[in-house]
Amino acid sequence: MSLYYLQKLLYNLNREPALQARFKADRASVLADYDLTAEELKALTDPDVGLLYVLGVNGQLLMHYAALVGQSWDEYIAAMRAGVKQYGPVRAGIYAMVDE
Amino acid sequence: MSLYYLQKLLYNLNREPALQARFKADRASVLADYDLTAEELKALTDPDVGLLYVLGVNGQLLMHYAALVGQSWDEYIAAMRAGVKQYGPVRAGIYAMVDE
Amino acid sequence: MPLVFAGIGSHAPGIVNRAERVEEERREAFYDAYRRMGQAIRDAKADVLIVIAAEHFANFFMNNMPAFAMGMADYYEGPIEDEAWMRIARRKIPGNRDLSERLIARVMEETDVSYCEEWKFDHGIMVPLNFLTPDYDFPVIPANINCQGPPLTPLHRAWAFGQALRHAADAVPERVAVVGTGGISHWPATPNSGKINEAWDRDFLARWQKNDKAALLSYTDTDTYRDAGQGGFEIRTFIAIAGLAPEASGEIWHYDAIPPFAVGCTVGALTLKQTIAA
């Protein structure tokens, strides 16, 4: 169930400018409200967009989080590729990378 | 459309203990987030449960708001009756009082 | 596995949080009928209890008000109401995400459901569970029909939802019990709280006992609102239960119009005809 709460945080962040501001000011206090695993917390805190991708976060949520933490579109694509290289294939969800 | 936002505030208050705390500490800062008329703002600020009832707030939302502002069940029922007496019949929604 | 149990029951919060306003013997007669239903669900060796409720703005608001919703989580939480007000302690209630997902996929072949990986139970579910599974330790799957915010779910679609749920329950290996909870006539949370139209209730329950589809679906919302109040819109949950088993007749185990509880307190079940391998 934790992937649900991980994605819920990103969903809320995408929708709520006030939460974005709180998240930028004090990441830990926002994260405390969600039922997350240690790995998920690390991925959010670093932030490690590649790991979030491998954990199964839907790209329609993740692309906005990448922009929020300052990544350009090309950096976002590169971060996902790097994540797959480092952590292995996407573990859940429908946003896996396919062979080209 | 304003009744929608009035009820949305009560819906959020019923669900979120953090918002309840913020509301108790600084009512005005919470109210600023909602698209409300002057009459709705007055009814929330007083608070005037009878007026909220007449404005058309659904009883399934209003009974929890009444409890939040410290009214017992019987006080809540009395406040609605007093509201109808002072402001006239319920103006919207499906929670009107019927003749007995 | 064929459906193992289908019942109906009341859920008004006053049943629990205004208990002392009704003499003990009278309220215990009602509570006992509800407890017997809990026993019947256990006797039927149910693996899961689906509760079809008519929730009251705990999870669903007019920003996204589904005609039908079903839970798809490993656990739920409740009550969402203030614990002291509701007189039920907040806790987690087990679910079954995998079974939910299989049931929802099948239900969606016929009716269109909003699925929910998170759900906070309000009195619509917590009050029935208080008697059916008082330790709140039995796996539950919540379902909901919009009886609160117009435009409401049409009655014939509520019936179709029951049908779809039946097809889904029959298709999974688990043993599924279903209980629909709602009021019949009542005027909850208004100055008319406590008003009950007993004649209307008994007529509705007679239709439900006969499982007379045409008669059950013949109510208009205008008539229901006039005769049975806004609380009467919750007949949708009882109609969905009728739709579960058109071949079965119903039995009313208890009916007592109790004004302090603000509803005609009802417990009933369908007499399912299929033979169930235990």
Added chain:
Amino acid sequence: MPLVFAGIGSHAPGIVNRAERVEEERREAFYDAYRRMGQAIRDAKADVLIVIAAEHFANFFMNNMPAFAMGMADYYEGPIEDEAWMRIARRKIPGNRDLSERLIARVMEETDVSYCEEWKFDHGIMVPLNFLTPDYDFPVIPANINCQGPPLTPLHRAWAFGQALRHAADAVPERVAVVGTGGISHWPATPNSGKINEAWDRDFLARWQKNDKAALLSYTDTDTYRDAGQGGFEIRTFIAIAGLAPEASGEIWHYDAIPPFAVGCTVGALTLKQTIAA
């Protein structure tokens, strides 16, 4: 009033926010086709434009993920995305609450809708409007089909939603135009962004032009995922448009697989057969 216009179009954010990555002539040919559709909607004297989109977690999440949703507000807001990222300024877009309510009530006779008195448009609606009604001043009613979070809306229900919407549009005095927006094959927001299966797209569009119901509904999600990516699940919006008018054939005004836009850029319309009194 009989339906006055039914079309389809792409909505990928890259169409607007990565415009400079495509040579001007090529992108303008696509944009022009979209603008012609806007003119066709105005020429049909439509009173309202229903946009059937496949939104991307702007309004709907797995806590309450409806198979179908429709907006019921006097105004909406968009884009929900960062304005600089989306390259579209945030603004209010007019709606028509009263008409929404009448349409929704009728649609709910056949399919089960979540209604929404508030809706924040994402690129799924903002990108098409950017070309159709560039001043965002035309009354819009948003609708949505769940193409994002499994269990997804079954294809035959998406078709049924189109049918229900047609019956609703025909029943109101207003002149209703409908546009379905989505990708065909694409792998949005993944490392495969830019991948397009043009052969698969052209085969899908051939089925859509013939308005061949059986062929349109014969895709399985497994096959679509393999051949057309997770973005391919958005065929539901084009299938709903087909369901609007089974008697009509379709015309493709534009198709160009443009990798920097990450989708096969499509504009098309049904050739509605009814005579429309102007």
